[in-house]
Amino acid sequence: MSQDNVLLRINNLQKNFGGLRVTNNVSLDLRAGIVTTLVGPNGAGKTTLFNLITGHLVPDSGDILWNGQSIVGKSHYQIGRIGIARTFQDLRLFNHMTVEENVLTVMEPSAWIWQPGGSQARKTRKEKVRHILERTQLADKAGTRAIDLAYAERKFLSMARIMAADAKIWLLDEPASGLDRGSYELFLELLRTEVKKGVTVCIIEHNLDIVVGISDRIAFLDQGKLLADGDPATVLKDPHLAAIYFGDQAT
Amino acid sequence: MLAYILNLATLICINAVLAITLNFIMGYAGIFSIAHAIFFGVGAYAAAYFSMHVSASLFLAVPVSMLVAGLLSLVLALPALRVRGEYFVAASLGLQVLGVTVFSEWKSVTGGLGGVIGIPPVELFGHAITDPVQFLLLTLGCLLPILLITNILLRSSFGRNLKAIRDSESAAHAFGKNVAAIKTLSVVISSALAAVAGALYAFYLGFINVESFMLDTSVLLMAMVIIGGTGTLLGPIVGTVLLMLLPSLFSYMWFLPQTEIGAIQQIAYGSAMVLLMIFRPSGIVGSRKRSNG
Numbered sequence: 001m002s003q004d005n006v007l008l009r010i011n012n013l014q015k016n017f018g019g020l021r022v023t024n025n026v027s028l029d030l031r032a033g034i035v036t037t038l039v040g041p042n043g044a045g046k047t048t049l050f051n052l053i054t055g056h057l058v059p060d061s062g063d064i065l066w067n068g069q070s071i072v073g074k075s076h077y078q079i080g081r082i083g084i085a086r087t088f089q090d091l092r093l094f095n096h097m098t099v100e101e102n103v104l105t106v107m108e109p110s111a112w113i114w115q116p117g118g119s120q121a122r123k124t125r126k127e128k129v130r131h132i133l134e135r136t137q138l139a140d141k142a143g144t145r146a147i148d149l150a151y152a153e154r155k156f157l158s159m160a161r162i163m164a165a166d167a168k169i170w171l172l173d174e175p176a177s178g179l180d181r182g183s184y185e186l187f188l189e190l191l192r193t194e195v196k197k198g199v200t201v202c203i204i205e206h207n208l209d210i211v212v213g214i215s216d217r218i219a220f221l222d223q224g225k226l227l228a229d230g231d232p233a234t235v236l237k238d239p240h241l242a243a244i245y246f247g248d249q250a251t
Numbered sequence: 252m253l254a255y256i257l258n259l260a261t262l263i264c265i266n267a268v269l270a271i272t273l274n275f276i277m278g279y280a281g282i283f284s285i286a287h288a289i290f291f292g293v294g295a296y297a298a299a300y301f302s303m304h305v306s307a308s309l310f311l312a313v314p315v316s317m318l319v320a321g322l323l324s325l326v327l328a329l330p331a332l333r334v335r336g337e338y339f340v341a342a343s344l345g346l347q348v349l350g351v352t353v354f355s356e357w358k359s360v361t362g363g364l365g366g367v368i369g370i371p372p373v374e375l376f377g378h379a380i381t382d383p384v385q386f387l388l389l390t391l392g393c394l395l396p397i398l399l400i401t402n403i404l405l406r407s408s409f410g411r412n413l414k415a416i417r418d419s420e421s422a423a424h425a426f427g428k429n430v431a432a433i434k435t436l437s438v439v440i441s442s443a444l445a446a447v448a449g450a451l452y453a454f455y456l457g458f459i460n461v462e463s464f465m466l467d468t469s470v471l472l473m474a475m476v477i478i479g480g481t482g483t484l485l486g487p488i489v490g491t492v493l494l495m496l497l498p499s500l501f502s503y504m505w506f507l508p509q510t511e512i513g514a515i516q517q518i519a520y521g522s523a524m525v526l527l528m529i530f531r532p533s534g535i536v537g538s539r540k541r542s543n544g
Contacts, residue, residue, distance in 0.1 A: 054425055080427035092422035094415045096482070105415045108408035111432035115408045165426055 005031045007200050008053070008084070008169055013062035015052060015224075022048045023059070024224035030169060035191075035201040037211050039235070040221035041245055046204045047089060049221070050171045054086050055079040081109060085167035087158045089174050089204075095147040099138050099157055102146055103129045106164040128164065135190065136160040152183040159190060170194070172203040176210050188213055212236070220245075257383040261455060263495045264390040268397055268448035270475040270487035275401050276441045277473070278482030279410060280434060281417035283336070285469045286327060286343040289350035290442040292464030293320040294449020299367045299459055300360055307371040307379070307454075309389070316450040317443040324442030328435040335420070347466050354461040366460025373454035380454075390451055397444050402484055404440070413437055474520070478527060480534030489535050494520075 008030040015023040022045045030036055038046040051057040053064055055076035064071050071079055094102045107125045108115050115121065133139040136156040141149060146157055155175065162170055176187050184207075191214055195201055205211050211218065211232065218235040220228040222244050228235045235241060269291055276282040297316035306312065330342035354361045361367065372379040373389070380386050404410055412433045415423040424430055453459050471494065479490025497519065501512050531537070 056421065056424075076421075076424040077427050077429050080425050086425050088422065088425075092419040094418040094422065096418055097411065097414050101411055101414070105408070105411040106426045108411060109427040109429075110408070111412065111429040111436065113404060113407060113409040113436070161422075161426065 005033070007032045007067065009063075009065040009068075010049075010053070011063040011065065013049070013052060013064065014060050015048060015057060016060055022224045023052060025062070026221070026224070026226045028219055028226060028229060030200055030202050031217075032168075032200050033195065033198050034216040035195055035203060035214050036217045036219060037215040037232075038202065038204045038219050038221060039206075039211060039245065040227075043223070044221040045224040046221055047173055048224075050086055050173055050202075050204070053079075053171060054084060077109075080165075083166075083168035084171065085162050085165035085169070086171035087162055087173055087175055089177075091154055091158045093146040093154060093157055093161075096145055098143050098145055099133065099149070099160075100129055100142040102157055103132055103160050103164045106161050107166075132160050132163045136163070137186065152179055155179060155183070155187075159187070163190075163194065167199075169200045169202065172201060172205075174204055174206065176205065176207060184210070208236070254383060257387055259495065259499060261383070261387045261390050263492055264387070264394045265448045265452050265455070266472070266475065266495060267488045267491040268394055268451075269445055269472050270479070270491045271394075271398060271401055272441045272445040272448070273472050274476045274481065274483075274487040275405070275444075276437050277476055278486075279405055279417060280413040280437045281335075282434065282438065283340050283473075284327065284343040284438075285340060285466070285473060286347040286350065287441075287445060287472050288464045288466070288468035289347055290320045290324060290327075290445040291449045291452070291468065292350065292354055292459075292461070293323055293442075294446025295453040295459045295464070296354070296361050296367065296449075297446065298450030299370045299453040302371050302373070302454070303367075303369070307374045308377075309373050309375050312373065312454075313393075313447055313450045316446040320446030320449070321439045321443035324438050325435065327442065328438040332431045332434055344466075347469055351461060351465055354464060362460065364461060366458060366462075367453075368458050370453050370457045370459070372457070373450075386455055390455075393447050393451060397447065398484075398488075401444070405484075409433070409436075474524065476534075478524065478534055480537035483534065483536040486534050486536035493535075 006029045010026055010028045013023050013026045014021070026049065038049065040046055048057065052059050055071070055074055055078070059072060066082060066084070071082070094105065097105070104125060107128065110116060130139070133142055136159055138153060138156055138160060141153060146154065149157060159175060176184055179187060188210065191201065203214070215232045217230065218232050219226060220235055220241050228238060228241055269287060273284065273287045276284060294316040297319040298312045301312045301315045327343065327346055330339060334342055355364055372381045374380070375389065380389055412428055415428060416430055416433060420430055452463070475490035475494050476487050477490070478493060479488065480486025498516055501507060501516055501519070507515055527534070
């Protein structure tokens with residue numbers, strides 16, 4: 001993979017919470033059109049890394065480059081607008097809005113009382129919402145409030161929102177956790193289709209079937225440190241990393 | 252009797268404007284302000300001052316009061332951007348206390364505790380509105396467009412932005428929403444529209460003082476919104492009608508000791524609020540369905 005394909009470059013990133021170093025000199029490249037999976041035990045600093053990339057946290061040192069330009073210090077909504085979108089482990093859906101509104105509002109970033117583009121753009125947005133809801137099998141729930149959905153449906157609504165964001169990089173925080181087999185197959189199919197279209201994905205996942213099934217690269221984190229970054233076969237077969245990840249089970 | 256009904260109807264319309272505008276930020280943006288009476292007061296004092304010194308024309312005095320309240324609301328927007336939930340309630344309480352102090356002490360504009368007297372009747376195309384029926388129609392003529400404007404806004408992308416922020420500010424941020432700008436705009440719109448109620452109130456009574464803009468007014472407005480149904484279109488109006496009519500109904504109940512009417516009202520209000528929050532937490536107009544999460 002050529003260096004030119006690097007969409008997002010993380011350089012020597014460091015973050016402390018009080019005396020605890022949660023991100024320790026992490027350097028990682030997210031390359032265009034591939035799936036990078038962040039693996040590591042709980043507390044490894046995976047979600048913190050997402051929070052640092054999206055501006056929810058500000059690093060103590062180091063840099064994050066988007067297409068060669070530093071995005072450190074930009075507010076999180078500005079980072080959202082440049083093409084980096086994320087899901088949350090606890091979903092953070094717009095619970096009292098309908099499924100359709102949840103997706104539609106993601107396409108309406110303007111703070112003003114109107115959106116640019118007039119009625120034609122409005123029509124296009126509605127059409128796109130319909131298409132996304134069909135793909136995520138939520139079309140018949142369009143008028144249902146997010147809070148009234150079943151668990152798997154809530155997970156897919158989270159995916160539907162990120163699909164609506166038109167982002168270049170998706171940061172997915174445990175998107176498939178708790179899904180049944182059928183839903184999980186649908187999720188993998190959705191993700192593969194979007195990656196084929198050119199979306200760059202960075203995913204935090206504990207389910208090794210998904211990790212193996214979708215990843216082009218794996219980055220292994222532990223206690224804030226990046227211990228390995230390479231192709232799935234190499235990283236997952238490293239006995240040292242397996243011992244960290246599985247503890248006693250690996251031995 | 253007719254004069255009494257007209258008076259009650261006019262005051263209901265004025266309070267309905269306040270409840271609708273409070274619901275705009277409280278029910279849709281999740282900004283729980285207990286300083287709404289301050290913007291009611293700012294509108295009233297601005298309209299009174301302008302009509303006594305410049306012009307009593309509706310088309311001048313009302314926009315001026317809206318402008319003043321809209322600009323001053325940035326003071327409220329500032330803490331709203333920094334803190335959320337119960338912390339903002341405390342910050343708005345501070346603003347309410349501060350506002351009442353200014354109303355009481357800035358004697359050259361507000362007349363201090365004595366208030367402003369001799370506010371001229373409002374003029375519409377050069378015609379002074381002194382007839383109670385005409386004034387009621389004028390008040391309705393303000394209430395209906397405000398209801399319409401807020402409804403259109405809430406059904407638009409702006410309304411969805413507000414609801415998104417209310418439900419998850421961090422997710423709204425992550426999807427590129429400028430939360431600070433959206434919140435500020437919602438507070439400015441709400442306060443400017445509340446100032447319309449203030450201007451109507453000043454013109455209607457011809458006299459205003461700080462008593463009308465105290466904390467109990469802010470709390471009563473919040474009760475109107477909650478009882479009617481937070482985040483619903485008609486809830487604030489239903490809540491206003493109910494809370495404004497109850498005192499009148501009590502005074503018509505001959506079997507109640509007239510000297511204790513005030514205390515009975517308080518007991519009835521308190522009990523109704525507690526029962527409503529237990530059995531119908533979404534308010535009278537709000538959804539019956541309880542959320543499952």
